Amino acid sequence: MSELIGYEEIKASLDKIDVVSEIEQGFAAHSQGRAVIPPVGELVFEDPPGETHIKYGYIKGEEYYVIKIGCGFYENQKLGLSTRQGMMLVFEQKSGHPAFILDDQGLLTDVRTAAAGAVVAKYLAPKKVHRIGIIGAGCQGRMQAEYLRGIVDCDELIVWGLNREELDDYVDNMQHTGYHIATTLDAAEVAASCNFIVTATPSKTPLLKAGDIRRGTHISAFGSDTPPKNEVESAILGKADIVAVDSLEQSQLRGEIYHARKAGYITDDDIVELGDIVTGKARGRSSDDQLTVIDLTGVAVQDIQIAKAVCKVISSGQS
């Protein structure tokens, strides 16, 4: 019988994990071909609209394999329910037997996604960041900023949101971080004043325009994880010095790179994988003049890394 681990225990275990380092090692394993990661499984619902992704795989020779279920049902707000949900299932590689069911309600996906933003910043942020720009005032917009705190040496932050209410909530919720937070309803204002920008929205029309972006800017695009989603004008990828991605394979089917390639702005030869930058096989940013863009759709290796780290903490607490 597998063991069901609840939200609070999972949340508490995170304090004992160096998440950014775990995720960084995961990207390296992925780009080195040490991970077996089949294509993402997907269920789409029309009424009410929703989507469920299944990301799964394993790193060869390790103890566990992981199947992660992540759900996004955007009308749940009307029901007073969380729009995101999910769980991670951890099985033994040597027998196939289930070991742990992490009923994290999507928490670990949020954390491993935000931690990927921190890994990116280590390799692609300009040395001198004047102001951090966050496009999207939701959960990931908050967590990305939190995870950048220890990596990017900058206290100034501006956040773009859909309306005043969510921007006010953002500022309230982020008091503890120590950022000086400005807010805006105009994404061009973020582009004009920031040289490190994170996008984290489900937008289907670009919020960042090529004409607004300054040289020397880095953009981490996190929101676009299905084919229709598109936050960053494809022309920006066309003029970038570095176009990176978490998974070359996944970028064939979804994300900003999918759009930019379809529009002819870039080809596969222009794209490097984050894990190759981590291991030094590909170059990261080499000057503060470069325009760099990374597109992340979320890779199962992140789920594998964080799930097994949580299981390790929980197992050691039980022993």
Add this chain to the structure above:
Amino acid sequence: MSELIGYEEIKASLDKIDVVSEIEQGFAAHSQGRAVIPPVGELVFEDPPGETHIKYGYIKGEEYYVIKIGCGFYENQKLGLSTRQGMMLVFEQKSGHPAFILDDQGLLTDVRTAAAGAVVAKYLAPKKVHRIGIIGAGCQGRMQAEYLRGIVDCDELIVWGLNREELDDYVDNMQHTGYHIATTLDAAEVAASCNFIVTATPSKTPLLKAGDIRRGTHISAFGSDTPPKNEVESAILGKADIVAVDSLEQSQLRGEIYHARKAGYITDDDIVELGDIVTGKARGRSSDDQLTVIDLTGVAVQDIQIAKAVCKVISSGQS
């Protein structure tokens, strides 16, 4: 928080479910296009050898969607562990929220597979079955015979196994069924004496040969669920009057039909879907002279049907 339901409670709930009828309705929904069933997800392990399948989907407009994880690790016997494992996850279609985790350890997969054999018998068995042949003395070889008990009016059964030991076990375990059970180590003996045969082995070389099969025989092939597996010589499908399948789409990639099509014995036009036979859109057996073959690789709609029936029983017990 989702509710974890254990093996014993799941097993007890089956007494209150007409499983064959549920599975029959599922095949109908599938062939009528009312089910959304993405391609099967698959993880393959090399050392030790093992495979994990993820089957998932939903019937439009219903309460739940289901994700089923099924594992086969054939060297587990050496560890004293079950070779099969799995669980079914049941989520709400209207919100994406997880409702039940059915930690069935593969039981429901075994049951829904055996029940499919009974559905097949309703439409494709000869009117007069002289003797039932079971190729494979494992769990599915037993359960198939059990589920045929109420459907096929025949007490005579012969079972083929790999060795005397597993055949003796089979006979011991099947005393309660009331069958007169003969055993053999020669699959040709099954072909020579039976006009209703079920194959349920992981064999990679055909056990049933075209020259041995009598006219008027029905064959249900259950064992071949990955591309290398092959229990039935492809020439048998070439001379069959009806070649049926549980899922046309899945048969493109795996199973007996995949082999027979590759070898040129049949084309897609020769194949009908079980659900279309159930609804009357395609014809089932119309005479005891016909040779009929069905290839089943297992469809998520079976998992959906049995999981939601179990959840209904469990919910009603709680209310």
